[in-house]
Amino acid sequence: MHSELVAALDIGGTKIAGALVDGAGGILVRAQRPTPAGESGETVARAVEAVLAELTASPLWPDVRAVGIGSAGPVDASAGTVSPVNVPAWRNFPLVERVHRAAGGRLPVRLVGDGVAIAAAEHWLGAARGHDNALCMVVSTGVGGGLVLGGRLHPGPTGNAGHIGHISVDLDGERCPCGGRGCVERIASGPHIARRALENGWRPGPDGDTTAAGVAAAARAGDPVALASFERAAQALAAGIAATATLVEIDIAVVGGGVAGAGDVLFTPLRRALRDYATLSFVRDLSVAPARTGTDAGLLGAAAAATAHRDPHPGLPAGVGGLTG
Incomplete structure (x- = not known):
């Protein structure tokens, strides 16, 4: 019997993933469906329910808490x-409410934003483990994040605290779809890294890869335009991280997501830029580390949220909004 087994859902614009997760972070059962993002709300809900149906069909489901x-x-x-x-x-x-019903109506359900989930995962099992004050980020199609303050996840009243992607770091920058101007996301996300490189004359290699991964490969080969696009992204991230650190005194920033997969192409200029922005004595020792929980971060963070009401793991979110069965 798995006494701490929980069900986790990771819902994004591309896929809906589900898992049964044990108290040590082991994923015992998986289920997944593509997100029908362009279809009706009910169609998307049915995809979520299909993932849950696979989980509830597992012989382990009676142990889910x-x-x-x-x-x-x-x-x-x-x-x-x-x-x-x-x-x-x-x-x-x-x-x-829909998940509560689909799961049988007997289980507590907890909801967090995906950035907060990543922070929960990294604080539980990843690079922020052992740190009482941390910012954990995902840099991919967008830029999001979550905060750990005083050893506990800090989701904020609605579950959106730590959304670093919409800090403005360029007062005269481009208008962001959020309504702001010069947001971190508008400069540092994968699509904008690629767009900036293309606009400045970079051309993809024989594989035709025009994504940020293609730009990263060119940067590793020494292409100056590709390097400059990552330098600009790193500068925006450094400004946002330093502002967060100055405001709430974090001591580590953990960066994951597809863009972080560029490795030193991102992290070397990021650490260099951070020295220019994080200059006050109480943030000067701020460290930056790549995330460790990988593509399972959303599921592991959702599992952390699910167990929060019992608080079996130090630092996991307490009192996160939801519906108790």
Whole structure:
């Protein structure tokens, strides 16, 4: 019997993943469906329910004690609703209520945003483990994050605290879809790294890869335009990280997501830029590390949220919004 088994859902614009996770972070059962992001809200909900149906069919399901959800946002954890930017049909969608019913109506359900989920995962099992004050980020198609303060996850009232991607780091910069100007995401996300390189004359290699991964490969080979695009992204990330550190005194920033896969192409200029921005005595020792939980971060963070009401793991989120069965 798995006494601490929980169900986890990781909901994004591309896929809906589910898992049964044990108390040590082991993933025992997996299920996945593509996200029908361009279809009706009910169609998306049915995809979530199909993933849950696979999990509930497992012989391990009777040992499940809670359900955790990490969702693309914005989310409203206090209301149990989600309005993901990349799932247009879901606006104030009552996701917690639907999951609660689909899971049998007997289990507590906890909801967090995907950035907060990554912070929970990294603090539990990853690079932020043992740190009481941390910012954990995902840099991919977008830029998101979550905070650990005083040894505990800090999701904020609605579950969106730590959303570093929409800190403005360029007052005269481009308008962001969020309505702001010069946001970290507008400069440092994968699509914008690639766009900037292409606009400045970079051309892909024989494989035709025009994504940030293609730019990273060119940067590793010494292409000056590709290197400059990553330098600019690193500068934006450093400015956002330093601002966060100055505000709340974090001592580590953990960076994951597809863009972090560029390795030293990103982290070397990021650490160099951070020395220019994090200059006050109480943030000067701030470290930056790559995330360790990889593509399972969303599931592991959702599992951490699910167990929060019992707080079996130090530093996991307490009182995260949701519906108790």
